[in-house]
Amino acid sequence: MSKLLARLQDASRSGVYRAPRADDVVDVLRGADFDVVRIDLPEVADKAALLARLAEALAFPEWFGGNWDALEDCLTDLSWRQGARHVLLIERFEALRVKGFDDFGTLLDVLEASAAYWRERGRPFFAVLVDPAHTLSLPDLYRARHQ
Numbered sequence: 066m067s068k069l070l071a072r073l074q075d076a077s078r079s080g081v082y083r084a085p086r087a088d089d090v091v092d093v094l095r096g097a098d099f100d101v102v103r104i105d106l107p108e109v110a111d112k113a114a115l116l117a118r119l120a121e122a123l124a125f126p127e128w129f130g131g132n133w134d135a136l137e138d139c140l141t142d143l144s145w146r147q148g149a150r151h152v153l154l155i156e157r158f159e160a161l162r163v164k165g166f167d168d169f170g171t172l173l174d175v176l177e178a179s180a181a182y183w184r185e186r187g188r189p190f191f192a193v194l195v196d197p198a199h200t201l202s203l204p205d206l207y208r209a210r211h212q
Contacts, residue, residue, distance in 0.1 A: 069089075069207060070093050075189065076186075076188050077184060078189075079183050079184040079188075079190045080192075081177050081192045082192070082193050082204050082205065082206035083194050083196040083201045083205060083206065084205070085197045085199070087156055090154060090193060097150075098149070099189075100146045100147050100152070101151075103122075104118065104122040104153060104155045105122075106157050106160070106161055107157040110160040110161055110163075111161075111164070111168060112133075112165065115165070115168060115172065116132070123139065123146070125139050136175050137175050137179060140175065140176070140179035140182075150189040150190075151191070152189075152193060153193065154193050154195060155192065155193065155195065173203075193206055
């Protein structure tokens with residue numbers, strides 16, 4: 066078993082990370098019992114577009130309210146998704162980071178709160194932002210330490 070796969074199976078390491086490539090994570094998880102969702106955010110530059118894209122990618126239920134609280138409610142439920150271990154791969158988020166800076170920060174906060182929720186319940190939940198240039202001040206997924 067690879068070190069990365071072992072890390073992703075460890076619920077105590079659930080959190081928000083950066084990684085240089087999504088394909089490496091997908092390859093490691095191929096055949097493993099994970100719900101892997103790739104969320105591509107090109108041209109997403111504000112809260113409304115972001116929440117709509119997340120709702121679509123994760124197939125949120127009809128009750129999703131389209132606000133930050135509803136996003137956290139959905140991310141701490143996920144009962145409609147397959148599997149008990151979740152990895153969100155968030156790609157091409159640059160427009161949101163630049164134009165919707167506050168929204169990007171709030172998204173990171175919601176993802177971290179959701180990861181903490183699952184960590185406390187012993188279920189792996191990883192939000193991985195694909196950051197080839199290492200521009201984000203997030204822990205590197207390949208060097209993840211215990212929380």
